[in-house]
Amino acid sequence: MNKMKLANKAFSLQEKLVELLQVKESPCISIIKQNDNPSINNDKLRIEIKNGVKTAVEELEKQGYDKRLIKKLEERMTALEESVQYNNYLRGVGLFASANVAEVLYFPMEVKPKVIVDDSFEIRDLLLQVNRTFQYDVLVLSKKKTRFFNGFGKDLHEALDSDIPKGAEDFLKRENKAGVDPAKTESIALEKYARELDHFLRLHAPMQMPLILMGDVKLLGYFRKYAKRPNKIIGEIEGSYDDMRVSEISEKINEQLQAFSEKWEDQLLATIQDDIDRLRYTAGIQEAWQAAAMKEARMLLTERGYRVEGYSTKDGLFFVFNPEFAPDGDFHEDAIDDLAEMVLAQGGESYFLAPGKLEKFDKVLLTTRF
CATH class of the missing domain: 3.30.420.60 (eRF1 domain 2)
Known part of the structure; x- marks a missing residue:
């Protein structure tokens, strides 16, 4: 099992991932490595991360970024690599770097190894995985x-x-x-x-x-x-x-x-009872989607295991099940995950409860700011 050194624990892993989700600049570098054989020294993980930095530099060169910027980012990634606490029983590690961001995150779950250079950090799957776990x-x-x-x-x-x-x-x-x-x-x-x-x-x-x-x-x-x-x-x-x-x-x-x-x-349901009594909430995926799209979301509660697919309209404000009502909209294979991401990105909270807990709210309950 992991023995992890505290790193400003006042910020949860989910909160850190939400911060990274909101970063939009080019390039954003995400180096995510799985630790298949956790040990005291994690020698294999050291090599994986070092190679990840090398791969990221090669990708920056391939995409044609300025040499001075590449040099700066390489130094930043190397500094992150050297700061990793390898003496822990790590399940996974993520290095995230851009011109204005430098962050190392430790993951308590299995992760998919990847090195991505894009205009945003590759953390959506990580965020949703963390959000769904107690x-x-x-x-x-x-x-x-x-x-x-x-x-x-x-x-x-x-x-x-x-x-x-x-x-x-x-x-x-x-x-x-x-x-x-x-x-x-x-x-x-x-x-x-x-x-x-x-x-x-x-x-x-x-x-x-x-x-x-x-x-x-x-x-x-x-x-x-x-x-x-x-x-x-x-x-x-x-x-x-x-x-x-x-x-x-x-x-x-x-x-x-x-x-x-x-x-x-x-306890969580008890804390929002006042919002329910004052009708500061929406029930069901469609009403919750509209409130979140209008940036009115505070806390989203969803039953675990509930999945629904559908379409958002072109302006993103409405969620429908029939594609005829959203001819130019986007298809959502798992609208619950997309709704949770929307709520988290605007500073709200998202939690998953046991099946049956939200039956009278059509499995989705969203408290609102107004």
Whole structure:
């Protein structure tokens, strides 16, 4: 399993992909590599990425870009290559470069290897794959040490970073003073531990990312008491997990993952109930498409597994099922994916819920800005 170093985790992978989706300049270089055999050093991946940079330079030359621009972009790509954290158990890596962009992204899922030079970054498939997968964070509280994980479906990836607070024992030692009531000392120390963990999450976890807690029952209680965003918590698993392997922790979570996911979905629906009561929403693919095309979208909820094909009119404002009503429009093989991309590109949110959750909304619910 991956042990990943935090890289400004306050921005989720999906948010980073949305940022790249909106970049329109020429050239945009996308180097995406799959890691078929994850290992500590990832020697094969090093070679793949180096060759990817070489291929991108050759493609720039083939497309006739200015030599000075090619030199600048080659230096930028080389710098990105050298910044890759190869000592992680990576599933995939993406290097994205242009005259104004330089970004390395780590993927917790399988990716299709490619090197593309175009007027936009090649990330649509990646974005839609990430958007369709249930993501969450896991925080393990312990006297010995604190552990933090990023969950992607059934996969779990441990993050290693100096910013992660130490275990509760470290806080107890700081507060231990002669002549002071031990019970009072413990209460003060554990409150500080809980507040420090909460501060860490606010810096390194996206605001909407659901959270699973694991650890000692007393520590879990303190965290719940002092957490600034208690609604993020979708589940707790009591026990000691100091030295447990990532694969074993993943098994523990997967036993209850469906229940955790359902709770998060219920919480998500509860957060938009006011929008529903005030009729600030649309239901069904056609109404949702029109609202998104008019840039009124806020949050899109769709049932998992629901697919629909159809046509958008020439101006893009309407979605129809009969091509006769859109003679000069575009065909959409999977309109749900296209709608999700439209919503994400304008700063909205998109989530997929269990089948049946949105039956009364014709499987598609979109809250609107007005």
